[in-house]
Amino acid sequence: MKRGSAKTLEKEKGSEKIIALTVNGEDHLVPVEDRDTLLDVLRNRLSLTGAKEGCGTGECGSCTVLVDGKPVLACLTLAVGAVGKEITTIEGIAASGKLSPLQKAFIDHGAVQCGFCSSGMILSATALLSDNAKPSRQDIQKALEGNLCRCTGYNKIIEAIESVKDKK
Amino acid sequence: MMETIIGKRVPRIDGPAKVTGEAKYTVDIQMPGMLCAKILRSPFPHARILNIDTTKASRIPGVKAVITGRDAWGVCHGFVETPRYPADQYVLANDRVRYIGEEVAAVAAVDEDTAMEALNAIDVSYEELPAVFDLFEAMKPGAPEIHPVEIPDLIGDFRNIGGQCANSYGDIEAAFSRAYLVRKDRFEPELRTHCYLEPQATVAHYDAAGILHVWTSGMGTFRKRMHLSRTLNIPASRVHVHKSWVGGAFGGKIDLFSHEFCTSLLSMKTGKPVRYSAEREEIFSYFRHSQNMIVDLETAVDREGILLGQRVRCYNDCGAYRGSGVVLIFTTWGYLVLPYRMPALDYIGYSVYTNNPVRAPQRGHAAPKIRFAGETQMDMIASDLGIDPLTIRLRNARRPGETLPNGDNIRKAGLIECILQAAEKTDFARKYEENRALQKAATHIKRGIGMGASGYFTGTLIYPNNSAAMVKFNDDGTVHLLTGALDIGQGAETILAQIVAQELGLGMEDIQVVSGDTDATPVDIGSWISGLTLVTGNAVKKAAEDARRVLLASASEALQAAPEDLEVRSRRVFVKGTDRSISFAQAVSRHIRDNDGDPIVGRGYSRALKEAEFGPSLKNAKGTWSESYAFDAQIAEVEVDTRTGQIRITKAFTAHDCGFPINPLLVEGQIDGQASMAAGQAAAEEITVKEGVTLNPSFLDYKLPTAHEMVEAQYIDVITEAYEKDREFVTKEVGEGYVSGILGAISNAVANATGKWSTKLPIKIMPGKEEEE
Amino acid sequence: MNLPRFIYHSPSSLKECIATLADKKNSAQVLAGGSDLLVRMKLRLEAPGSLVSLADIPTLKDIVYRPGKGLTIGAGVTLSLLASDAVIRERCPALADAAGLVATNQIRTVATIGGNILQNTRCRYYNRSPLWGMAVSPCFKRNGGLCHVVPRGKRCFAVYQGDLAPLLIALNASVKIVSKKGAEEAPLESLYSGDGKSPFNNLAGKVVEGLTIPEGSLNMLSAYRKYRLRGGIDFPLAGVAVALKLDNGLVQDLRLCLTGVASRPFTVQGAGDAAKGKPLGRELAREEGKLAYAAAHPLANLEGDPAARRSMIRIMTEDILASFMV
Structure with a gap:
């Protein structure tokens, strides 16, 4: 095996730029390539691994984060396009170390099993409840239609969201 | 009466880690200098491999290792490995591929792009062989032979029979002849698949001391260790399978998978941490339905x-x-x-x-x-x-x-x-x-x-045949439960902690669970043959009882009362019916003092089918x-x-x-x-x-x-x-x-x-x- | 799963956008919400040298109703906004409803009406990665020379599965296309080539600025129905849009457009003629259902049985017309 020359690697790597991202209320300067998705940057540059890659093609919802309060798929969002926006990840939901009522409800109602969908699920539900404090069962199902879960059958997830809604 | 925690709707103990994004799954593990592994797969459903040329791939800057079946010692593995059904699958294809997607080579490179480039540069020459996809066609005489198998007791003139299970009893002819009604129907349930949300992934790091550290999305760390040690030809004691959270499995992560072997071997070849993470389409296409x-x-x-x-x-x-x-x-x-x-x-x-x-x-x-x-x-x-x-x-x-x-x-x-x-x-x-x-x-x-x-x-009964557990008292009167069980989402850690809480009169918050680590915890069957609560649960119960026995013996001397007159609750040992008590912490410290430094560690073990040999x-x-x-x-x-x-x-x-x-x-x-x-x-x-x-x-x-x-x-x-x-x-x-x-x-x-x-x-x-x- | 490399541009005006596109020639593509294009790029089905984002062009996000002129919607309006905007809800509720049926909540947050109408055609043999493709000979749309769905086919039969275009076409919507040469207004239908491989007539260097639904159409009864196997997420396996104008209980105008059954949004020819002057009733619903059924030829390029999809075209057509009778 030959050793790769630094020069070739440079050429292959493409150009990086530094961008400012506001994540969970904090500003970060991060080196990115234009092609990097927000998910790549959150997970690999900022070590915020709460957002998961379940498919990479926008079908499972495990990578859901909030951009300006709205749920988006980080795997289909360009990091360079997220400059100047407020990005909230699951790590920012219990920022002060105190679980949100929704996070607590997910635990108490058995809405978490393997946990892989939980981050995205909680963020989708957080966005729903901030738009609509009293969503109907159908509203909840609609809000979660892009968050797949294979463990729970969704029953206890919906129950958890309804329990928080009832308290509002 | 002692409070009971068995039968209660106790929230899962891994809940906080999972709702905050803290829980680390295999794909979340990051290490400095970690390489990216990719796997080259067969484009043919059935073919002979004539030659694999990895020269070009190896020369690409940033490519650190390329492996093929030649590096894999011709080792086979199988879900079942018995004399009747010996292992039939190579960890990397040797001379033949038998399905589209079968693993042919693997590379480790500095990043994903380089690894992909290397895959494209591997030159494999195949000679295509006739393939068969319909099971009834495959059974016919004259069908292409997929494996040279022989079932000695085969009933019928069939080909390609990988296994046969035959069982009859009673007088079947009589049953049918005296029947009022006979119905004969063919049922054809579809081919379904697991859809675990977490993709299959493995991180391996072969360290300077020659220990292979592995994190893998599986259903039981001890079974993975056994398979890895056998296929890599290194002692089980030098394979350390660590716990990571598992994002669902449903049966689909129990076997040894080629990527687990490849990632490990690539790390052994490079001495660097290596990560493989499957694409979703790859799982749907080439992993197991x-x-x-x-x-x-x-x-x-x-x-x-x-x-x-x-x-x-x-x-x-x-x-x-x-x-x-x-x-x-x-x-x-x-x-x-x-x-x-x-x-x-x-x-x-x-x-x-x-x-x-x-x-x-x-x-x-x-x-x-x-x-x-x-x-x-x-x-x-x-x-x-x-x-x-x-x-x-x-x-x-x-x-x-x-x-x-x-x-x-x-x-x-x-x-x-x-x-x-x-x-x-x-x-x-x-x-x-x-x-x-x-x-x-x-x-x-x-x-x-x-x-x-x-x-x-x-x-x-299947390997590993047993489960064992340890309950260690801490100086503050709380405990650590050491169990090889792996929580794949079903809540194994929570119910095992409940059993300890029940036996020791502790709260759930007093119990820390150390689990699924082949170095740190005793052996366990894993989360896959529906016996965890029964087998591991009883092992844990015994370990907690053992710890309690020692704790009570120590308290008994301190309280001047017979052990059977004592009871445990709220981290204290009481003399029944009185308010005379000492704290667990005091009892633990007393036991250590009086026994030359021996801490309180309870042990327990269990096995399915205790009476049976097989x-x-x-x-x-x-x-x-x-x-x-x-x-x-x-x-x-x-x-x-x-x-x-x-x-x-x-x-x-x-x-x-x-x-x-x-x-x-x-x-x-x-x-x-x-x-x-x-x-x-x-x-x-x-x-x-x-x-x-x-x-x-x-x-x-x-x-x-x-x-x-x-x-x-x-x-x-x-x-x-x-x-x-x-x-x-x-x-x-x-x-x-x-x-x-x-x-x-x-x-x-x-x-x-x-x-x-x-x-x-x-x-x-x-x-x-x-x-x- | 990473993207191929490209250079990202985010012009702040349409003019700048056109200039950038012209400058980058054919290797540049317009990026709207990205939910279609970025997935195809991840699968290496596209590898444009540059992406020109529309995200920072404020004028593309306008929704304006002008009495007499109709409803104009900027190409950059997201589907979430489309589904909830008060003006849309008031003037064209069917469009708001259709927008709410697209994909998932997260996708609707970013996907735009412009991106949706220009959504590429799909096929179970096309929307796959090169790794999957290694075992399958390349079809027309993957730059090969055959079709796996129609083995003797001479062209690509990938299917158009947009949810909004059929309704917008039934409503006679026009698009405003801007290029270096200036702006032109064209019927929405004229964008589609009907070829599965390259489903759009030449749009290189051009940007769809917005759509207009004419005033006359806003007074029509209209609805879109979608057939899919799950309550959410899925693209339409078949979809029907109907716009209907009644005069004293008699049909003055009826337009019927389908999705999920051809390489383009498919207008059922003769649907209007067959209905003209007839009373809206069960008989007409059945007749239109039959016409739609006869016109639709779904192929085995998606999940779901083509025969079932075809029958659903008939059933949904009948159901929409029945819903107008109430």
């Missing part, structure tokens, strides 16, 4: 619908390697004879090699397939005889204390009670008749209710299988739009005998998940494979349920066992069995709505058909 099976069910009954005998032939297409196929055809037999009395049986199950992708167990393994067949045919027979579904089941269901054909006793089986309660709580009889009367009504929205029953085993025979289904069987009766309600063909599953009711629930909240979660998986299987899910290529390899194309398809679930526990002090407890399986009864129930509910049975899954009703007729 569920086992599929075609069931020919010929059943003889008398005028009352009492089962007299069955002739059963099952055909499993196991794909290019055996995988779990040879286990499937044994357990099919098991789930066939478990719920109902069967006086005579002629059973043969064949597992057939084809050039399709390899298959794995999926939640319930054989049970959903054979119970779908059995429960559907049970209703067909009932209908033929003019008996209702409830009565025919009650006439045939096994009663407590019955003995199975293999000699296992089902002890306090609550099946009859489950059937009765399910029927009563859902008003089954009335709804069933009402719906039937409306089958011909003018409306195209029809309602249906259906019943299904099932049973399931609770742990059996597990059941995969060849003839003889021998003991399990010492505890769970039972259920499930009822589904559906709404069918006969005009659009839409089937909506509105309710799933489960009456089940799990012994007793340690944590009802977690039990319900298991049932919900199974009802959902069954609903998907009944109405929508289906992997389409054409000539070895999966045509729907994505969450968009494979129709697993979304939040819209949530099925309202109700449950009732039929309690047949209890948790008692100083005694081993008996629990019954809850994680897999309930996918089957409900599947049969849905099938029967659709028939109740429409008057038509479906012998295939998913059930399809052609839109517009009704009007055209």
Whole structure:
């Protein structure tokens, strides 16, 4: 095996730029390539691994984060396009170390099993409840239609969201 | 009286880590200098490998290692490795590939792009061989030979038989000759797949001391260690499989996978940490789907619908390697004879090699397939005889204390009670008749209710055969539980901690669980043969009892009271009926002081089938299988739009005998998940494979349920066992069995709505058909 | 799963956008919400040298109703906004409803109406990665020379599965296309080539600025129905849009457009003629249903049985017309 020359690697790597991202209320300067998705940057540059890659093609919802309060798929969002926006990840939901009522409800109602969908699920539900404090069962199902879960059958997830809604 | 935490709806202890994003899964593990691994796969379903040239790939800057079958010592592995069924799959293809996607080479490079470039630069020359994809074609004389196999006791002139399980008993001829009714039906459940949300991933790091550290998304770290040590040819003690959280498995992560071997070997070659993470499409296409099976069910009954005998032939297409196929055809037999009395049986199950992708167990393994067949045919027979579904089941269901054909006793089986309660709580009889009367009504929205029953085993003998646990007291009076169990989402850590809390009078917050680490924890069977709560649970109970015994002995001296006069609660030891007490911390410190520094560490162990030397025979289904069987009766309600063909599953009711629930909240979660998986299987899910290529390899194309398809679930526990002090407890399986009864129930509910049975899954009703007729 | 490399541009005006596109020639593509294009790029089905984002062009996000002129919607309006905007809800509720049926909540948050109408055609043999493709000979759309769905086919039969275009076409919507040469207004229908491989007539260097639904159409009864196997997420396996104008209970105008059955949004020819002057009733619904059924030829390029999809075209057509009778 030959050793790769630094020069070739440079050429292959493409150009990086530094961008400012506001994540969970904090500003970060991060080196990115234009092609990097927000998910790549959150997970690999900022070590915020709460957002998961379940498919990479926008079908499972495990990578859901909030951009300006709205749920988006980080795997289909360009990091360079997220400059100047407020990005909230699951790590920012219990920022002060105190679980949100929704996070607590997910635990108490058995809405978490393997946990892989939980981050995205909680963020989708957080966005729903901030738009609509009293969503109907159908509203909840609609809000979660892009968050797949294979463990729970969704029953206890919906129950958890309804329990928080009832308290509002 | 001591407070009890067994039977409480205790929130899971991993909840906070999972709702905050803190929980680290294998894909979340990052290490400095970590390399990216990629795997080159076969583009052909069947071919000879003439040559693999990796020279170009190795020269690409940034490529650190390239491995092929030549680096893999010709080592084979299999889900089953026995003299009858020796391992049949190379970890990396040697001279032949047998399915599209079979692993041919692997690379480790500095990043994903470079790794991909390297894959493209590997030059493989193949000579294509004839391939066969249909299992009946594969069985014919003259079919392309996939493996040179010989089953010495093979029944029939068939080719490519990877496994055969034959079992008969009773006078089958007599049964059929005195039958009032014989029904013969072929059932064809679809090929389904697991859809665990976390992709398969492995991180390996071979350190300077020659220890291989592995994190992998699996279902039991000790079993992975065994496979890795064997295939890598290094001692098990030098393979350290660490715990990481597992994002769902459902059976699909139990086998050794080639990427686990490759990632490890690549790290050994480079001395660097290496990560492999599968793409979702790769998982759908080349990783293991569920086992599929075609069931020919010929059943003889008398005028009352009492089962007299069955002739059963099952055909499993196991794909290019055996995988779990040879286990499937044994357990099919098991789930066939478990719920109902069967006086005579002629059973043969064949597992057939084809050039399709390899298959794995999926939640319930054989049970959903054979119970779908059995429960559907049970209703067909009932209908033929003019008996209702409830009565025919009650006439045939096994009663407590019955003995199975293999000699296992089902002890306090609550099946009859489950059937009765399910029927009563859902008003089954009335709804069933009402719906039937409306089958011909003018409306195209029809309602249906259906019943299904099932049973399931609770742990059996298979490697590793035992579970052990340790309970260590800390100086502050709290404990650490060390268990090899792996929580794959079902809540293993929570119920094991509950058992410790119960035995030591501690709160859940006083117990830290260290789990699933092959270096730090005692051995465990893992989360995959439905025996964790029974086997690991009793090991943990014993460890906690052991720790308590030592703690009480120490307290006994301090309090000047006999150990049997002491009780534990709130982290203190009390003299019963008094307020005289010392704290756990004091008792622990006293024990250390008085015993030359010996801390309090309780040990416990357990094993499935303690009396047996071997597990059941995969060849003839003889021998003991399990010492505890769970039972259920499930009822589904559906709404069918006969005009659009839409089937909506509105309710799933489960009456089940799990012994007793340690944590009802977690039990319900298991049932919900199974009802959902069954609903998907009944109405929508289906992997389409054409000539070895999966045509729907994505969450968009494979129709697993979304939040819209949530099925309202109700449950009732039929309690047949209890948790008692100083005694081993008996629990019954809850994680897999309930996918089957409900599947049969849905099938029967659709028939109740429409008057038509479906012998295939998913059930399809052609839109517009009704009007055209 | 990473993206191929490209250079990202985010012009702040349409003019700048056109200039950038012209400058980058054919290797540049317009990026709207990205939910279609970025997935295809991840699968290496596209590898444009540059992406020109519309995200920072404020004028593309306008929704304006002008009495007499109709409803104009900027191409950059997201589907979430489309589904909830008060003006849309008031003037064209069917469009808001259709927008709410697209994909998932997260996708609707970013996907735009412009991106949706220009959504590429799909096929079970096309929307796959090169790794999957290694075992399957390349079809027309993957730059090969055959079709796996129609083995003797001479062209690509990939299917158009947009949810909004059929309704917008039934409503006679026009698009405003801007290029270096200036702006032009064209019927929405004229964008579609009907070829599965390259489903759009030449749009290189051009940007769709917005759509207009004419005033006359806003007074029509209109609806879109979608057939899919799950309650959410899925693309339409078949979809029907109907716009209907009644005069004294008699049909004055009826337009019927389908999705999920051809390589373009498919207008059912003769649907209007067959209905003209007839009373809206069950008989007409059945007749239109039959016409739609006869016109639709779904192929086995998606999940779901083509025969079932075809029958659903008939059933949904009947159901929409029945819903107008209430």
